[in-house]
Amino acid sequence: MLRHKRRFFGHFCARAVSVAVGCALVLSPAHAADTYDATIEGAPNGLKDKLELISELIEGAREYPTAAALRRAARRDIETFNGALQAAGYYAGKASFDLVPPDDDGKTRVVFQIEPGPAFQISEYEVLFEDEAEGRPRSFDEAGIETKGAADGAALRAHQQSFLSVLWQSGFPSAEAIGRRSIANLETGAASAVFVFRSGPKAxxxxxxxxxxxxxxxxxxxxxxxxxxxxxxxxxxxxxxxxxxxxxxxxxxxxxxxxxxxxxxxxxxxxxxxxRKQRTIGAGLSFSTSEGPGARIYFENRNIFGHGENARIEIKGSEVEQSITGNVTRPLPRFGGHAFGSAAFSNETTDAFKARTFVVSAGLSKRWLENKLETRGALALETSSVREDGIEERNYYVSLPLSVIWNNEDDLLNPSSGFRASWSVTPYTGSDTFTQSEISGRGRVHVGADELITFAARGSLAATLGSTLDDLPRNKRFYAGGGGSVRGYGFQEAGPLDADNDPIGGLSRIDGAFETRVKVMENLQIAAFVDAGSVSASNLPDFSDEFFFGYGGGVRYITPIGPIRADVAFPFDKRESDRGFQIYIALGQPF
Known part of the structure; x- marks a missing residue:
């Protein structure tokens, strides 16, 4: 029995080979179109590419061993093309084909001829309802929908959806589109469109x-x-x-x-x-030659009491600062914002000063303009111990931080659209009385297909009013330099230094940066940047003071959690106390 089956199978294969290609041979799509060519002629601009995409023969994914098989496939394409002409508004259009015998290259040619006729225009729009109800619009004009006469399927579908949206917004939650059709006058080249809806009762x-x-x-x-x-x-x-x-x-x-x-x-x-799950634990790592290795870990607990409350504890550490911060927020739906409270302790050890600071604050925030604009106000109590040149000073402050923030960026770590701008004013009283203010902004533009090139920029101005440089504690002064400021200089070192080459800081600051990013692979960017900053002893930013410039480049590797960034930067005008270069590694774009 087994031997008989083998003889039968071999006989079947032998016969199949003589009729077609072979019992075990399957042509790949690349080989299937090697025996013929298919072209489209006469199609209007913009339509030819679409017809090629929907053509069975041009796709070339099947084998057509005989002329009869090619004709059958061509007729199927003709039906598809005629439907596409109708959908594109060419109601009088028609498609045909010719089968040209093989030439010297041995390929049969299938030539499709497209006779589109005139592109029809819709001259009349009619709205019909399958049910009865009061208070609904009965025409496109009554619904306030502008019509431009396009007769293609996409335009008619958009009109249908627009009218349906008007019904939904006019008190008809169960409204639905039943159908649409076009009635063409082949002699005039005009057509009327009929839309059928069911509105349901008003609610x-x-x-x-x-x-x-x-x-x-x-x-x-x-x-x-x-x-x-x-x-x-x-x-x-x-x-x-x-x-x-x-x-x-x-x-x-x-x-x-x-x-x-x-x-x-x-x-x-x-x-x-x-x-979703209530609790989240996260962590991050960073490194820079100016601040050393850094790490942070946070714990977040959402919806603590069932009204959207959120509690977050974050611990951060690097060579220059260690801190622990706790925040609690509670939504206030009727107010349109949040109530918040926080407590933070930080230990800063820099070349400019050593300080331990404890701050508690509470306040309100409110969002406006579709949540793009946020206003915040708080009351804060702060105490700090600042050590400078072996002398320790204790300070106490009551402050009123106020801020306005515009933010329509689309992503926290890797924004590709939108911009962010903020203005803050914080009056202080206690050990001294003064007011600090800062305005900042950042944004980006893209050039080329698929955001090939990105130009990004940021800038900020900061000022201190009501105090002198000698009276202002060092931990309240403004500084520049480091990964978040002027890259290429050490932390806080892009500014005046004392006799020991330690940063002095200032009452005001100017800093900014410009960066160009080029996508070299889907998940890889290379970047070049120039940063600049100035720190002044004057109360307001002074553009005549010395500016410090840094420049460099880096790479951005895009991951699902955000870009991993590695930069190397150089001081433009290196002083004896400055390093020759700085390295920064972190998660997220710099701005």
Whole structure:
């Protein structure tokens, strides 16, 4: 029996080889099109490329061993092309093909001829409803939708979606698009478009029906709602509500949808949530020749009491500073912001001074303009012990930190769009009375396809009013130099030095940087930069004081958690006390 099967299989293969190519031979796509050529002629500009993408023969993924097989494939392409012409607004268009016998190269040629005819324009838009309801728009003009007459499928689909959005925003939560069609007049080259909708009954907002909560208090979710119960339904308010829920950072899954409309015309809002894990532990490492190795570790606990509270403890350490900070925030939905409190202890050991500082603060923040603008105000109590030249000084301050921050950047560690600008004013009283203020900004632009080249820049101005340099404690002075300031100089060393080559600091500061990044691979950038800074003994920034310049380059390796950055920088005008170069390794773009 086994021998008989072998003879039968061999006989079958032998016959198959004589008809086609071979029993065991499968041509790859690259070989399948080697026996023919397919071209498209007569297609309008912009349409030819699209037709080539949807053509079975031009794709070349199958084998066509006979002329009959090529004709069948060509007819399938003709049906596809005619549909594409209709979708592009060429309602009178048609496609045909010719099969040209093999020439010297042995290839059969399939030549598609496209006769597009005129590009039709929509001269009339008609809106039909399958049901009855009051208060709904019945035409595009009534809905405030501008029409431009384009007859292609994408334009008609966009018009349909726009009208549907108007229905959703006009109190019809269950509105849906049923269909659309075009009626063409082949003699005039004009067409009318007919859209069919089902609006359902008009509705008013009801209360949120919340599902899936475990730790979170339902009253907190209800306070976030963006509508008043009893007002006309508007789906855009559901989108705003979804955004508010997402911004709490408490949920891994969020679904917000209108419920079934009741006999009283009220629709509840069904909110389905899945809470994310409450606790997060993270860590980071850095290194620079100016500050030595650095590390940080943080612990975050979200939603402590079920109302979106967030507690975070962070420990940071390097050769020049060690600190521990604790922050607690609580959302205030009706206020549109947060209440916050913090406590921090730091130990700074630099060439300029040695200081131990403890600060506690509490305040409020509020967001405006779709959360892009934030205003903050706080009350802070601070005490510090500052040692300079063997003399220790104890200071006490009460301060009122105030700030305005604009931030529409799209990412914390690797922003590709948007910019950030801030202005802060902090009056101090206690051991001394003075006010410090700082304004800063950063942004970037991209050039070339796929953000090939990025030009990034940052700058800041800082000032101290109401004090002199001798009266201001060293830990309250402004400094420049280091990885976050003027690269190429040591930490705090891009400024005046005393007789021992230790930084003096100043009452005001100017610093900025410009960087060019070029993408050389999908996940790799090379960068070149120039940094500049000046520290002055005057109360306001003085552009006539000496500026310190650093320059250099580096690489940015893009990872899922952010770019890993390695830079080498050089001082432009090296002093005897300056190192010849500085190295910086960290996570995230510098700005």
């Amino acid at each position: 008013k907002f009801g209360p949120p029906q919340i599902e899936g909560l475990q730790k979170t208090d339902a009253s907190f979710i209800r306070r976030l709602k963006t509508w008043e119960e009893g007002e006309e339904f508007d789906r855009s308010k559901l989108t705003a509500y979804y955004d508010k829920l997402r911004e709490t950072n408490l949920f891994s899954t969020i679904d917000v949808a209108p419920g079934t409309i009741g006999d009283d015309g009220v629709t509840p809002v069904v909110v389905t949530l899945e809470e």
